[in-house]
């Protein structure tokens with residue numbers, strides 16, 4: 001189906017209510033790592049919503065546009081569809097894509113264009129999965145305010161920058177520590193200060209500061225929280 005994300009057909013699937021886990025947090029806090037582990041453990045589908053904003057940002061750049069230009073960003077968002085090949089590209093993982101994403105993410109029309117697809121994913125997880133894990137910045141506050149479990153994963157900006165630096169080095173991408181830290185601060189500021197759907201914990205979110213926790217400890221605490229909210233235990 002090549003209908004834009006903003007204009008998908010209504011689902012005809014039977015309505016067994018899916019369990020929704022919302023995981024928000026700033027860049028490189030570990031929410032993607034955690035979300036995939038939670039999805040695997042509970043047999044849920046996972047949507048990394050940052051990929052949608054990255055795809056919009058990269059599309060604007062490739063068209064020679066400016067990601068801060070509202071009209072260009074909105075156009076790119078309305079042209080995105082679920083099977084668009086850009087969504088699979090490794091080019092979305094670059095810092096240039098991240099910065100462009102955080103600029104288009106401040107445009108209200110962009111957020112509106114991407115909203116339905118995210119909500120549909122949560123309500124009708126692909127493959128008939130009994131639940132969905134969505135990670136991003138506004139999942140618990142805007143996209144899925146009724147999610148059964150909400151986590152806000154965070155860490156100090158210095159710890160997050162160090163994690164990202166190590167990740168880039170593992171991938172063989174040259175990076176300068178001070179640049180990574182400055183880029184992260186700039187993205188944090190844009191994401192938390194924008195007028196629409198800013199980065200912040202939902203009032204009912206479990207805030208998990210991972211600065212001094214490894215990925216296994218974070219996973220255990222998240223599983224305990226999800227269990228307390230849903231009564232579910234991981235299958236694996």
Ligand SMILES: Nc1ncnc2c1ncn2[C@@H]1O[C@H](COP(=O)(O)OP(=O)(O)OP(=O)(O)O)[C@@H](O)[C@H]1O
Pocket residue numbers: 025026027028029030031032033034050163164166167210213214215216218
């Ligand atoms: N608790 C942790 N301790 C140490 N490193 C971690 C931890 N959790 C994740 N990482 C590592 O930190 C890096 C960033 O993690 P991840 O990509 O999951 O973050 P993210 O919040 O999804 O980032 P982004 O928003 O930029 O996509 C990865 O290299 C990951 O392996």
Ligand SMILES: Nc1ccn([C@@H]2O[C@H](COP(=O)(O)O)[C@@H](O)[C@H]2O)c(=O)n1
Pocket residue numbers: 027028049050051053054098101102103105135136137138139187191
């Ligand atoms: N729900 C979301 C998800 C992402 N964004 C914006 O996209 C940028 C990239 O996200 P990553 O999770 O891949 O790092 C991010 O900095 C946000 O600006 C968003 O606004 N809402």
